[in-house]
Amino acid sequence: MSSKIKVGILGATGMVGQNYIRLLEGHPWFEVAYVAASAQSAGKKYEEAVSGRWHMNGPIPESVRDFVVCDATDVSAAIHQCSVVFSAVSMDKKAVAALELEYASNGFAVVSNNSAHRFTADVPMIIPEINPEHLDIIPVQRKKRGWSSGLIAVKSNCSIQSYMTPLHALMRKGYEVKRMFVTTLQALSGAGYPGPSALDMIDNIVPFIQGEEEKSENEPLKIFGKIVDGAFVNNSSIKISAHCNRVPVIHGHTACVSVEFAQRNPSLDEIKDIWQNFTSLPQKLSLPFAPLKPIIYRNEPNRPQPQKDRDSDKAMAVTVGRLRACNVFDMRFVGLHHNTVRGAAGGAILSAELLKERGFIK
Amino acid sequence: MSSKIKVGILGATGMVGQNYIRLLEGHPWFEVAYVAASAQSAGKKYEEAVSGRWHMNGPIPESVRDFVVCDATDVSAAIHQCSVVFSAVSMDKKAVAALELEYASNGFAVVSNNSAHRFTADVPMIIPEINPEHLDIIPVQRKKRGWSSGLIAVKSNCSIQSYMTPLHALMRKGYEVKRMFVTTLQALSGAGYPGPSALDMIDNIVPFIQGEEEKSENEPLKIFGKIVDGAFVNNSSIKISAHCNRVPVIHGHTACVSVEFAQRNPSLDEIKDIWQNFTSLPQKLSLPFAPLKPIIYRNEPNRPQPQKDRDSDKAMAVTVGRLRACNVFDMRFVGLHHNTVRGAAGGAILSAELLKERGFIK
Amino acid sequence: MSSKIKVGILGATGMVGQNYIRLLEGHPWFEVAYVAASAQSAGKKYEEAVSGRWHMNGPIPESVRDFVVCDATDVSAAIHQCSVVFSAVSMDKKAVAALELEYASNGFAVVSNNSAHRFTADVPMIIPEINPEHLDIIPVQRKKRGWSSGLIAVKSNCSIQSYMTPLHALMRKGYEVKRMFVTTLQALSGAGYPGPSALDMIDNIVPFIQGEEEKSENEPLKIFGKIVDGAFVNNSSIKISAHCNRVPVIHGHTACVSVEFAQRNPSLDEIKDIWQNFTSLPQKLSLPFAPLKPIIYRNEPNRPQPQKDRDSDKAMAVTVGRLRACNVFDMRFVGLHHNTVRGAAGGAILSAELLKERGFIK
């Protein structure tokens, strides 16, 4: 019998849910043992529930095909089936917040892609290479809420992940970011399926994504923040202005970034050097989903490009390029990451791996 | 017999040249009387010379189809055929600079899309709604160079035209721009034909266009500059940082812009009001190619979009939208224009119309 | 006061409805006087009802912007407002069939894009250049149904129009078609809005369109059929096999066609000659929407192409090319037409013009 940790996928029939199922196939520590979705899908076999809307390359993994889909809102059904749930449900934000709390209070480790708890004061928003120490909040969270084994940890919005790790690498060396401009060119898969109409995305771009600029401006402040008296306090010394665009690309968010440093200002060579040599806790722990090099710098003048760079290192690396002086701020560059892997399911799996290593998931 | 002013197209077989021929068909003041291109095309009928590479919608205008293409480097061939030449030749920059001077010294009014003379001290870089008074340099130019009827006027790079007129409208009201960030999402037609490979532009964007960021940062300074002692002096109080991207859009450059004002700071309502009421000399003179409203503001949250807005008002209007406060600078917005019409051939025709109204072209 | 014929658009907020409104702007004979749509839109101003989903280039025509949208299922509301209705409602097929009958029985001339009545025995399916004489059924229809001024006429499916006129031109010269294969590459706009997801149409084609192959195989038989004893009888001597594909093209259906003739077999030169010289009743009557040449033959080896040829002659011409011998049947060619103009709203307007000339619409 498998000694792997049993995990459940909430929202298993959606695009992010399908990515969990695809990515967890053959995972050395975790095994998908439970799939849940909306009431309409409940009771069907997984294969049947995603019939005509399985969007992954390759077939549905054999191990999941015949699972009966449960109702994600019925927490009791998951008990004894799994100890960890990856939450990618598509519901009203308040309902998600309540549901995730219910799972956690029933002893589940909830690792969520949803935005509902991103600003809950005792919930960590984790990018494992950046703020692994934010997991120190978990004991506080458990104590405060009276949970013994349950927990909630969330991941950030996909739009910010093309530049957060590169910026963190610089900040860790003492180069604090003061202000920055970022313009994103975001892929279609970030909107889920069906997402934008092809009529709107052939021979076109759309310079607007609902709610995305606000998330891009606020979430980094928590991720770069600290735990003070058992609650997160944002890093309020950083100011970000974000313009978010949808472009006709399947996967891969690109970001054009201009940065002003607070005081000390690294040279371009130093920045490149810092990026190329950056590793962090996931690499030290050799977590299964950790990229060997979290930041890949490309010297070609026209890279990174989504079609060519999104899949680097299991689609878990951030690729950067075009580092150059900025005519207004201190420096500028282009960053890129795979939004449904690094920026969604893959990033959450890496967080779960970190939770396990820290002993919070058993 | 037609009393229209006879014009010639240099580089008539290329994409910009084809646009001139398409747009000048039926023009009330100008008539294409001469077409010239590279030595390879010289001697062929125009129809034959563009066979298999006529990229305009609709057929080649009847009036031009049977013209024999001349060699653009042979200035003498154009004499007595036309008095104005629109220059869209594709040659080495130095060769273009010399050739345009030769045309002008032979009495031709040269209106150029080429970058060769953009920073020549006595050559005006005209956006007719912004700096029509820069044509005051023409008498200086003629005197200095000993030309009686010849002249050179140029247009700016297409990448900047999505925001120059909106910024000018504010500056005219006393709201000086101090610093700005702009990220462009530029259409394929800006690269000419064949331009980027489809293999690179399906499911992809390219975050680099050779030379485009430099032009975007420098050209506005001259356009917003002044004539001092018979030569242009840049407006050096503005700092621009540009990120330029190529996206899979046929026509229409989009720009995401964040602006910091120098001193006084207009409210968002005031900005919108200024834009919606902006008109300038081309409108006052009712020039044939002048859009009725040079700036169209759209209130929908997801506009402007290239596919939907590029053709507004004969493709000569700039469409703006998404005006909102900026989290770092004072305000931000999205601008869009048709790069091969407003940003290239159409803009140059409007400049020529202005030159005629000012009496420099006869 | 305008003496134009007042027309109503049923389904005015949808993609085809919007095309009617765009195309009828400035029509010399017809004037949009009434717009109706689903109950959700009813009561709103037209501008408001299509807010965020106006998909035409250019703004909503002034003349229609402030119209209050009525409920299309309330026939009484249209009485005295218009005498002709263009039906582009999106409802269950049986409901459409009943509703169109109700309009007709209330005295309206119904010209429909819907498939509901295409095979009703006394309803003509009109392509004005092909079977204008099928309007002879109207008196029969009226008599049988007891209508004095009402009538129903329908247009065919858009998928077939890239080749029907070229085939008809040959048949009119005595070259009967016996069997044919057609593979279509159909544009996105044929599916209405939103239609296919961009995730499915970037870097992809879909080799299936629900119901389209059946329509493509059956409708030509009625169009090429005859009135016998007051009812249509199909031309059963033609056999068609259709493969229908969706491709990432905004507008313009392309068809690859191989044809076997029944007996006599024209030479390729003869076919080209027949096509280039083909005109029909709409051209003879100089109907406003009639293309000057219904069939445009292009000699370039790689034409027609949707992006380059769909707009030919007000987007009402069919463009053909690549005529060559077939290795299995007698000849093959490629045809193309604009599916939302020639193949939908524009084609129906041309039918209405013909109905007016025949005296059936007043």
Place this chain on the structure above:
Amino acid sequence: MSSKIKVGILGATGMVGQNYIRLLEGHPWFEVAYVAASAQSAGKKYEEAVSGRWHMNGPIPESVRDFVVCDATDVSAAIHQCSVVFSAVSMDKKAVAALELEYASNGFAVVSNNSAHRFTADVPMIIPEINPEHLDIIPVQRKKRGWSSGLIAVKSNCSIQSYMTPLHALMRKGYEVKRMFVTTLQALSGAGYPGPSALDMIDNIVPFIQGEEEKSENEPLKIFGKIVDGAFVNNSSIKISAHCNRVPVIHGHTACVSVEFAQRNPSLDEIKDIWQNFTSLPQKLSLPFAPLKPIIYRNEPNRPQPQKDRDSDKAMAVTVGRLRACNVFDMRFVGLHHNTVRGAAGGAILSAELLKERGFIK
């Protein structure tokens, strides 16, 4: 020291050459030991030679990066470096024919993607699942030409591979094909790099590919042919009509096929059964590049699709679907394969594996 067979890639810097290098990385039997290309690339390191035009996902394999590129026309340079050459040179057809002969006469086993020798009477055109017995010509070829270890074997054009294996599976069961129509929707990568301009492939399709229809109609006849008196004789009982289109898809050729059988006519169920159970010699021999199931049948009504099915089974399987009765011939279906893997480099590697198993490569 490696005991793998050393292979060379001729045309190693092009798109097909790059695919060879990517696909052969880690091959159990073959090892890339030699790379050659045009004179311009000769003398450079491979990494440098493909700088800015490496189009594969993932980096250049370490093992090849530092190889010095040789001149492909200098056969002597390859001697002692490798015993097999995969030919993907891009030259004049006659020059390729002569060059491949020169390699073979110098003892190299030449496996070619080029069309130069496809109709040479003693050269086999191999699709390993279909006509492995055509390799019986090799001893004849060697004897006739006086070669001891050299040989030439070629692969067919990529356009035909979406349907050849499915048709062969039926023919092997006694269902001879008499006539067929095929319309292909071919991917961009089939044209090499840069291939079509993005301006021509966004919002467009092109209904023409130079030379492709002729290849599609002729090559199957040789592949389905026989060796008679030491030379290939075509199967002249099959007639094919092909329409070839270029569509905006990166990889994956789709084919819409209608088939008329010669005499006996299998039921649709029987056809599906034959396809699902089809295996051939490469599967029996467990060749490394052989797909487990050469033909994958998908029951969904809208499959196969290039984006979703091209990568099936290492991109070496053909995916079919939409099997249904044809309104003119006997049956019709849609087939799809990955044109640069199954249809180019991968297919040639599979042929080389077969040559090794047959003892022709050592």
